[in-house]
Amino acid sequence: MKYADLILPLAVPQLYTYAIPQELEHKCQAGMRAVVQFGKRKFYSGIIRNIHSSKPELYEAKPINSLLDEKPIVNELHFKFWDWIADYYMCSIGEVMKAALPSGLKLESQTKIFLNKKVSDKNEQLSDTLKVSDNFMSRSDGYSVSEKEEIIILALKEKNVLTINEINSLLGLKNSLTTITKLLEKEIIRTEEKIESSYKPKLEKQIKLSSQIKIEKDLENAFAKISRARKQSEVLMIFINLSKLKFNDFTNKFDYNGVKKTALLKMANASPAAIKGLINKDILQEIEIEIDRINDNIFEIKTEKKLSEAQQNALTEIENHFEKMDNVLLHGVTSSGKTELYIKLIKKHISQGKQVLYLLPEIALTTQIINRLKVIFGNQVGVYHSKFSDAERVEIWNKTQLDEFGNPIYKIILGVRSSIFLPFNNLGLIIIDEEHETTYKQFDPAPRYNARDAAIVLAKLHGAKVLLGTATPSIETYFNVVTKKFALVELNQRHKNISLPEIIVADIKKAGKKKEMKSLFHPILLDNIEQALKNDEQIILFQNRRGFSPYMECKTCGWIPKCEHCDVSLTYHKYTNELTCHYCGYSYQSPTTCLACGDTGMETKGFGTQKIEEEIKIFFPEIKVARMDLDTTRGKKGYEKIITRFENRKIDILIGTQMVSKGLDFDNVSIVGIMNADSMLNYPNFRAYERSYQLMAQVSGRAGRNKKQGKVIIQTSQPDNKIIKYVVVNAYRRMFKDQLDERIEFKYPPYYRLIKITIKHKNIAKVDNFADLFAKKLRRTFDQRVLGPEYPIINRIQNWYMKDILLKLEKKISIKESKKIILSAANELKAQKNFSNIQIIYNADPI
Numbered sequence: 001m002k003y004a005d006l007i008l009p010l011a012v013p014q015l016y017t018y019a020i021p022q023e024l025e026h027k028c029q030a031g032m033r034a035v036v037q038f039g040k041r042k043f044y045s046g047i048i049r050n051i052h053s054s055k056p057e058l059y060e061a062k063p064i065n066s067l068l069d070e071k072p073i074v075n076e077l078h079f080k081f082w083d084w085i086a087d088y089y090m091c092s093i094g095e096v097m098k099a100a101l102p103s104g105l106k107l108e109s110q111t112k113i114f115l116n117k118k119v120s121d122k123n124e125q126l127s128d129t130l131k132v133s134d135n136f137m138s139r140s141d142g143y144s145v146s147e148k149e150e151i152i153i154l155a156l157k158e159k160n161v162l163t164i165n166e167i168n169s170l171l172g173l174k175n176s177l178t179t180i181t182k183l184l185e186k187e188i189i190r191t192e193e194k195i196e197s198s199y200k201p202k203l204e205k206q207i208k209l210s211s212q213i214k215i216e217k218d219l220e221n222a223f224a225k226i227s228r229a230r231k232q233s234e235v236l237m238i239f240i241n242l243s244k245l246k247f248n249d250f251t252n253k254f255d256y257n258g259v260k261k262t263a264l265l266k267m268a269n270a271s272p273a274a275i276k277g278l279i280n281k282d283i284l285q286e287i288e289i290e291i292d293r294i295n296d297n298i299f300e301i302k303t304e305k306k307l308s309e310a311q312q313n314a315l316t317e318i319e320n321h322f323e324k325m326d327n328v329l330l331h332g333v334t335s336s337g338k339t340e341l342y343i344k345l346i347k348k349h350i351s352q353g354k355q356v357l358y359l360l361p362e363i364a365l366t367t368q369i370i371n372r373l374k375v376i377f378g379n380q381v382g383v384y385h386s387k388f389s390d391a392e393r394v395e396i397w398n399k400t401q402l403d404e405f406g407n408p409i410y411k412i413i414l415g416v417r418s419s420i421f422l423p424f425n426n427l428g429l430i431i432i433d434e435e436h437e438t439t440y441k442q443f444d445p446a447p448r449y450n451a452r453d454a455a456i457v458l459a460k461l462h463g464a465k466v467l468l469g470t471a472t473p474s475i476e477t478y479f480n481v482v483t484k485k486f487a488l489v490e491l492n493q494r495h496k497n498i499s500l501p502e503i504i505v506a507d508i509k510k511a512g513k514k515k516e517m518k519s520l521f522h523p524i525l526l527d528n529i530e531q532a533l534k535n536d537e538q539i540i541l542f543q544n545r546r547g548f549s550p551y552m553e554c555k556t557c558g559w560i561p562k563c564e565h566c567d568v569s570l571t572y573h574k575y576t577n578e579l580t581c582h583y584c585g586y587s588y589q590s591p592t593t594c595l596a597c598g599d600t601g602m603e604t605k606g607f608g609t610q611k612i613e614e615e616i617k618i619f620f621p622e623i624k625v626a627r628m629d630l631d632t633t634r635g636k637k638g639y640e641k642i643i644t645r646f647e648n649r650k651i652d653i654l655i656g657t658q659m660v661s662k663g664l665d666f667d668n669v670s671i672v673g674i675m676n677a678d679s680m681l682n683y684p685n686f687r688a689y690e691r692s693y694q695l696m697a698q699v700s701g702r703a704g705r706n707k708k709q710g711k712v713i714i715q716t717s718q719p720d721n722k723i724i725k726y727v728v729v730n731a732y733r734r735m736f737k738d739q740l741d742e743r744i745e746f747k748y749p750p751y752y753r754l755i756k757i758t759i760k761h762k763n764i765a766k767v768d769n770f771a772d773l774f775a776k777k778l779r780r781t782f783d784q785r786v787l788g789p790e791y792p793i794i795n796r797i798q799n800w801y802m803k804d805i806l807l808k809l810e811k812k813i814s815i816k817e818s819k820k821i822i823l824s825a826a827n828e829l830k831a832q833k834n835f836s837n838i839q840i841i842y843n844a845d846p847i
Contacts, residue, residue, distance in 0.1 A: 002053060003061060004028060006046035007082075008038055009098040009106050011091070011446070015049055019061040028064070031072025031079075035065040035107065041191070045107035047074055047097060073105065073401070077461055078423060084457055090755075090819055090842035091446035099447055100421035102393035112192045113162045113180065115153070145188075148179045153188060201290040202391070206258035207239060207275065212282045213254070216247050222283045232277050235268045239284065242267065261286065304343050304376050310493045315341050321487035322465050327456060329435075329481050330469040332491030333500060333730070334701020335665070338469045339369065341491075342431050343376055345467065350380065350411045354428025354464075355400075358414045359455060361437035362659060363387055366414055367640045368647075373414060382410035384419045387639075397422060417442060417451030420458055427462035430455050435468040435477055436694050441847045448843050452477075471701060472694040472732060475687075475739050479750040501672070501703040501710040503728045509717035519615045520607055525673045525713040526619060529653070533623060537670035538646070539653045540660055541612055542699045544680065546629040547571040548611045549604035552579065552590070559596035567796035572604050573631075574614065584798045612655050612675060620653075628656035661699040670710050672703040677716040681723060684793065686748045687847065689723050693735050696727045747808045749845070753815060755807040755822065756846040759789070760839040764801040770829060770838050771803040777825040778805065782818075785809060800839075819844075 002025050005015040018036050020028050028034075033045045045068055055061065082096045098106065145153070148171055155170055156162060167176045183189045213219055226232040239245075242264065245256040265272065278284040307315065314330065318341065321328045332338045346356045358373075360366055363385045373381045384396050399409040400422045408426075413419055417440050432440075432452050440451040452468070459466045468477060468486070480486040494500065506522035516523055529539050551569035553560050561570045563581035570579035572590060580587040593600050604611075609629045616625060626632070628642050639659075645651050646666060654660060680692040696714060704710025716724060726735045744751050759771045771789035778786045787806040795802050809818055826840050 001055070002028070002051060003055060004034065004048045004064065005050040005052070006034060006036060007049050007097050008036075008044050008046040008094050009101075010038070010044070010094045012094055013092055015093070016046075017054075017056040017061050019063045020051070021063050024064060024067060027067055029072050030076070031074040033068040033073065033105065033107075035068065037062050037065065041111075043107075045105075049079065068107070073397075073423065075423070075425070078421075081454075081458055081461055085447050085449055085454060087816070087819075089447040089449050089844050090823070091448075095446040099418070099442075099445075099449075102390055102397055104390040104394035105397065111164050113152070113156065113164070113167065114160065114190050114192065115156045116187055116190050145186075146179070146182075148176075149183055149188075152176075152179065152183060156189065203288040204291045205261040206287050206289055207261050207264055208258050208285050208287055209245070209254060209256070210279075210282045210285045215252075222281075225281060226278070226283070229277065231268075231270055231274045232281075235264065235270050235274045236278060236283065238268045239264055258287070258289070304347070305340055307340060307344070308337065308493075308495065310491060311337050311341060311495075314489050314491045315344055317489040318345065318467065321489065325487045326459065326464075327466045327468065327480070327485070328487045328489060329473060329477055330467055330489050330491065331473055331478075331732075332469065332471060333494060334471045334698065335494045335498065335704075336471075336491040337495040338433070338491065339372060342433070342467070342469070343373070345429060345431070346373075346377070346412060349428040350377070352428060353426065355408060355410075355424050355426050356412045357419060357422075357424065357427060357430045357455070358412060359419060359430065359432045359440070359451060360414065360416060361434045361439040363416060363639055365433075365664065366416075367643050368665060370414055373412065377412055379409075380411045382413050384413055384415035384422060386416070386418070387637075400424060417449075420451050420455050424462065427459065427464040429464055430459045430466045432466065432468045433470075434698075435470050436472050436474040438691070438847045441845075446841075448841075448846075450845060450847075453845070472697045474694075475690055475736065475743070476750045478736055479740070498704060498707070499709040500730060501700055501712045503700060503712045503714065505719045505724060505728065506713050506715045507717065507719045508715050518619070520612060520675065521615070521619070521673075522713070522715050525715065528671050528711055528713060529616075529620070529673070532671045533620065533652060535670070538649065538651070538666065538668045539671045539673065540666075540669055540699070540702050541616070541653060541655045541673045541675055542657075542660055542695075543607070543609055543612055543655065543675040544658050544695070545606075545608040546610070546631055546657055547580070547582075547608035548574040548614070549608060550606035551604075552602050553605050554594035554597060554599060555601040555603050556599040557594060557597040559594050561591065561595070565797070565799045566794065568794050571608065574610055583794070607675075609655050609657060616653060616655070623652040624650060625653045625655065626651045628654060628659050630657070633659070658695060660702065661695055664702060666702060667707075669702050670704060670708070672699055672710065672712045674699060674712065674714045677714050677721075677724060678718060681716075681718060681721055686743070686746070689735070690739055692723050693727060693732075696724070697730070697732075700727065751811065753809045753811065753813075753844075754846055755809070755819075756843040757805040757807070757822070757826075758792075758841040758843070759803045759805070760800045760841065761837070762799055762801065766835070766838065767801045767803050770835050771805065774825065774829055775805050777829070778807070778822065781821050782807060782809075 002020040003017050004020050005017050008016060016038065018034070028048060028051055030048050030051060032048050034048055035043055035045050037043050043065065082093055082100065085096045086093045151170060152162070152167055164176065164180070167180065171179065180189070184191070213222060223233065223236070226236065239259055242259045243256040245254055248255045261275065264275065268274070275284065275286070279286060314332070318328055318330065330338055330341065342358065346358070349356050360369065366383055366385060370381065370383055382396050382399055384393065388396070396410070400413060402408055402425050413422055432455055435452050442449050456466050477486065481488045504524060506524045508517060508522055511517045511522050518526055532539055549572040551560055552572050561579050562568065563570055563584065563586050565586055566581055566583045568581060568583055570581055570587070573580055577590050578587045579590050591602060594602060609627050613625055613627055626642055626645065632642065633639050643664070646654050649668060674696055677692065677696060680695055681688060683691070700712040703712050714724060714727070718724065722738065723735065743749065748754070757774070759767050759774065761767045761770070775786055775789050785808050787808065789803045789805050792802055792804050809815065822842070829835055830838060
């Protein structure tokens, strides 16, 4: 008998072996999806990793239930990439599979609840056998049935089948398993596991000629048949026009296109009854055809722009470096025209029959970039990100694979970090735009990968080249340049020779003492905004905090409302008048009195994007203001709508979080205001200064991108801070050198590798006990390289307490062996009964 090792979409450490039934032996291939049972009842779709003849020794191999694919959807190269991700980021291969495949390709059985057969058979007498008595029901066979159980029974009587989620909703509970278990014990209900695909092809109803209409005479007879049915005659005439129907004398049959049913009804201003009448008379027929969900509009193809001398020199340098090296950093100032270089390189690689992956850090950026790419490359470009539905992502996945002619429909994929998992077969180039951005790092759930670093490994597997582009490289990337691992190309001239923006530092501490501050604004910022509006120019205001105010406080006793489930203050959102936790979503109406002392003196502290929006309207009531933050971009087209309105100058002032700092190109922005630089500089993280420099430099780059030099006003109470001074003079290398000196002294990347281990449990005593024992075990091997355990700044989220252990490992130490030691120590402790349900999160290279 043949056996297959399967990857299951679960956090289990090993592959699981299944028997291949004889009828599937000739069909099974590595990389196909197979439906299998795991555990007593659950069914999953797993990926076949290996096929062999070795029977498992420790358990009876269950048979594969069915195959879902006719050909593999994952190949050996993808498996190698998944293995690297699992190994480096310390997670299971099943967790990688779960992240890699679109949800529509992952099937998992759903528990269905039915009335037991013997109860169902007496369905009509069911109400008689249940007699109401206060809060419970009494059955004639002696069992008591609670009110909740009665609700389930009566719902099943009407609907026949329910899912657990439907029962939860019915009872208004998060978890109804206790009630369901009691009904199972009483043999009133039974359960079944049914596996269903969430992906279903999109079908469209089309109208065609009936098979009875073969020649022109048949069509004439059809018109005669409906001569008295005026609406049907009208519908048939419109169908002929829309379908471009004509008789082909050579083939002796009609040539035409099917017509979309809704389009025919609309054009004819008819009811479905008119079409149904034509179908009944064998004149027309209705069919369903599969169509794409992805709307690949027809773009007018244009030639790419001519490069400037500086751009052409940079392109030549990149191509020369690619002859000797695989990874090149393009360090170009903001608005230097890096995208035009990307387009030239993309064109070269796809002309060689290669695929290109163009990575972006933010969904918002895809809106602008996709239009620039589509006018050059048309529908060879596909977009992939989380705002697409599951079904749409499956279609993009399929179009990235090779078709029956051995070619992918999408030769270029523009996407965010999850795009690295798409099934490329012939990658030639990966572009990582804004490579410094922290959004390339996945935080939750596992795998906690960095798409920038993983993309470099992916390129190596494909034998592809990598171009990293940014105006503010990460310390690690620039260190790779200094140590000759990456090549460097610089582009220090803005497109059209426009000067870099003038940066003005506004001292809000000094202005506050002189009582010059106008609400949240320094007079310098307000004066410049006023002048820009007079010149019909646009403004961007940057504040890296959404909501109205970070927290509320009682001015009498100092009480601050906190989340019930997390160790964090609640953010005030004025438009909903709610206090909201940005970690778990818990919220309630803003209190008018202090819940601690009863005083009415509750006041807001600090400010977010909502408050800036409200305050700026007081100074400029006639202008059009919009926000771009998580609250305003939740919908699928949320980003697109705001960006399009700003591009079309229907918004005067755009207020945003870090979304507005990431590579957006607006040619009419003359003023950028950084509302509070201090919150970035004072953040307790070893990357705070690096990140502050990057954010301020990037958001500054949005100003003055077309005709004239822009202005940037940085509001701060620390005007002498060296990072702010570096931003003013664009001194990236000085910032880099300062950071290297600190990093080597305090043992941080790029000189050391970091592994953060987070211990989680709902019992704080268990967290403390496990973390202490774990740290002691690790110190036996790693000694002073182990820091902690310590509570993080926020040590409770959704009622889970947390404690961190940090390992700082020299580059010369084997990272693979170190991880084996860590996992072994953790497993040894978790084998103890009182620690079995402790959660451990591993984060390699934390941001």
